[in-house]
Amino acid sequence: MTTRPRWLVVGALGCAQILAWGMSYYLIAVLARPIDLATGWGLPWIVGGLSIGFLVSGMVSPRVGRLIEHFGGRPVLAASAVLLAIGLAIIAAAPNIAVYVAGWCVLGAAMGAGLYDPAFATLGRIYGENARSAITLTTLYGGFASTVCWPLSALMVEHFGWRGACLAYAAIALAVVLPLYVFGLPRETANPPPPGAAKSDGIVLTPRLRTAFWLLAFNLTAASVLMTVVSVHMLTLLQARGMELAVAVALGALIGPAQVGARIVEAAIGRRFHPVWTMIASNVLAAGGLGLMFGDPSLAAVGLVLYGTGSGIRSIARGTLPLALFGREGYPTLMGRLAMPTLLAQAASPSLGAVLLERAGADITLWVLAMGAVAAIAASLPLLAFRRPA
Numbered sequence: 001m002t003t004r005p006r007w008l009v010v011g012a013l014g015c016a017q018i019l020a021w022g023m024s025y026y027l028i029a030v031l032a033r034p035i036d037l038a039t040g041w042g043l044p045w046i047v048g049g050l051s052i053g054f055l056v057s058g059m060v061s062p063r064v065g066r067l068i069e070h071f072g073g074r075p076v077l078a079a080s081a082v083l084l085a086i087g088l089a090i091i092a093a094a095p096n097i098a099v100y101v102a103g104w105c106v107l108g109a110a111m112g113a114g115l116y117d118p119a120f121a122t123l124g125r126i127y128g129e130n131a132r133s134a135i136t137l138t139t140l141y142g143g144f145a146s147t148v149c150w151p152l153s154a155l156m157v158e159h160f161g162w163r164g165a166c167l168a169y170a171a172i173a174l175a176v177v178l179p180l181y182v183f184g185l186p187r188e189t190a191n192p193p194p195p196g197a198a199k200s201d202g203i204v205l206t207p208r209l210r211t212a213f214w215l216l217a218f219n220l221t222a223a224s225v226l227m228t229v230v231s232v233h234m235l236t237l238l239q240a241r242g243m244e245l246a247v248a249v250a251l252g253a254l255i256g257p258a259q260v261g262a263r264i265v266e267a268a269i270g271r272r273f274h275p276v277w278t279m280i281a282s283n284v285l286a287a288g289g290l291g292l293m294f295g296d297p298s299l300a301a302v303g304l305v306l307y308g309t310g311s312g313i314r315s316i317a318r319g320t321l322p323l324a325l326f327g328r329e330g331y332p333t334l335m336g337r338l339a340m341p342t343l344l345a346q347a348a349s350p351s352l353g354a355v356l357l358e359r360a361g362a363d364i365t366l367w368v369l370a371m372g373a374v375a376a377i378a379a380s381l382p383l384l385a386f387r388r389p390a
Contacts, residue, residue: 012184014141022149056108065336072188073122080114258308
């Protein structure tokens with residue numbers, strides 16, 4: 001347990017998360033079109049950089065979890081800030097699509113070492129069973145990433161061009177994000193594996209807990225697929241329901257406030273309930289929201305608010321439920337293992353969603369998404385049996 005004030009740790013980590021998400025996950029939403037206009041590389045390849053980043057992120061996540069387990073989150077998150085700067089600098093200088101993709105490989109490693117899962121693992125290592133409120137508050141900060149960074153990205157592109165924007169973000173990673181991690185997070189006692197130890201993650205689960213692990217992994221992976229497809233193809237799905245683009249954009253904007261509002265409510269009352277109820281509520285709200293989206297168009301706004309609410313609290317369940325089910329011991333390593341399938345699924349989700357839309361249409365796509373959410377509900381209910389006594 002650190003003697004550093006919790007508000008300082010959470011504040012530093014949360015502010016760093018806003019910028020880290022903005023200069024990686026949310027970067028391409030603003031820069032894709034300017035890059036295409038300037039280079040002619042083609043939007044599929046440009047946007048595909050993010051998918052490649054997810055792929056790399058998923059591959060490094062188990063290793064990241066073990067590093068946090070043995071050395072603490074401070075050095076790992078600090079390294080992620082340096083990787084962010086290197087990846088953005090490579091993208092800014094890219095003379096061709098191959099170098100651009102190489103930059104996204106570095107950014108992918110940075111995402112695997114520096115977004116929510118490593119942040120949650122760090123808080124779990126610092127605060128143990130008492131990390132729930134810190135995780136919830138960190139997601140509150142992270143919910144403002146697009147709100148802060150999309151306008152900032154647009155402003156920098158307007159004044160410096162897309163390459164200048166990437167270089168500016170690289171400088172921010174070193175001048176702001178890195179110090180937030182180095183000075184805001186406590187130095188933790190290292191417990192490296194003994195020399196000659198087997199190269200395993202060190203986690204041994206009983207058959208009963210292994211069942212809980214796979215149920216949870218399915219839930220998180222299904223959620224990552226649903227949320228990625230919805231976030232990438234939201235406007236297309238809404239327009240296919242007969243809405244004008246301006247209306248679709250206005251309705252889509254309801255998701256962000258719903259996410260943040262749900263996290264505020266969870267922060268206020270969530271501690272009274274086991275995190276498994278947060279996961280179940282998230283699945284139910286997401287399924288209900290998707291169901292309303294492909295029903296009467298007049299109910300689409302309600303559906304989007306419900307979906308956003310479910311999406312918002314799912315981020316909290318993603319960090320708190322593994323801690324509640326499996327305990328503090330090995331938590332960082334476990335988070336790395338859980339992150340791998342979710343990030344690999346995210347890498348494939350935009351393309352799979354596009355193929356489904358093209359081949360089956362928007363109505364079938366929405367039905368598939370809703371059925372996926374229902375399957376997640378069915379998989380989350382058995383987790384009630386795995387609750388540990390308080």
